[in-house]
Amino acid sequence: MNIPISQLRREYTRGELTEDKVSKDPLQQFRIWFQEAVEAEGILEPNAMTLATVTPEGKPRARTVLLKELDERGFTFFTNYESRKGLEMEKNPWVSLVFWWAPLERQVCIEGRIEKLTPQESDEYFQTRPRGSQLGAWASRQSEVVPNRQFLENRLAEVTRQYEGKEVPRPPYWGGYRVVPHRIEFWQGREDRLHDRLEYYLDENQQWQMVRLSP
Known part of the structure; x- marks a missing residue:
């Protein structure tokens, strides 16, 4: 029997997200969740993330890319500089990332600015492929x-x-980018659609602050 799309729903019951149980550092909190995603059953590629860019005309585009490194500077991925996304990031360096780990009922949304890796960094990764x-x-x-x-x-x-x-x-038109985050939101599904949303943002002193958002 075909189920109408409007009737596709499920309750989220796998966990909760409270201020007293998360790290004050969002990158550290991401590492915790990412490791749990790596260890979870049913997540084929825990490092898969949606990358959203904007065309010069202001039209959004999104696609899936793979996270290849995470450090205190941000989230790293590699691609062709002359691809659509590469050309769009050249014009507008502001992007967003989304990780969706369905078996854990978790999502992470990241906003930040793109910076290119050095040729040496890109060479080093390319040689591991x-x-x-x-x-x-x-x-x-x-x-x-x-x-x-x-x-x-x-x-x-x-x-x-x-x-x-x-x-x-390494081709001269291929290399790495780093998303330097200024806002990171952690989302945990909860019952009755009263989901937990904790958002970290950088204040004017470049210090991370955290707030709870209404679902």
Whole structure:
């Protein structure tokens, strides 16, 4: 039997989020939740996050990318600088990230400013990638229109021959970004839709403050 979309609902009962049980540092709190997501059953890629950017015309775009590093500076991912998102971030460095861990009934929303990693940082990460992924970065000019799948496979064959027996260098148009956060919201599903929402934000002194938001 088909269920109307409007009738798809479930109760959230997996946990709670209270001010006295969270870290005063949102990045530390994220590490706690992230580790729990890594250990949870049913989360295929706990580091998958939605990245939202804005076009020069003010139109939002979103896609899923993978978190590759977290430190005191922010959240790091890698992509093609000449992709749609890369060009959009070049024009407008303000972005948002969303992590959704359904089995834990948790969401984390992050707002911040993009900064490019240094070439050395991008080189170091690129050399840890599987060789197939390295070659794929050369074969695919992300977001460009291609005639068919065979076109991409032919490109991959070309670069595979080009670098046969050689180390694959990082393409100059490929590298890392860091999202430096200024606002992070932790959301925990609760019964009767009275969800817990704790938001951290940087004040004028660049100190983290925390408030509770109505669900």
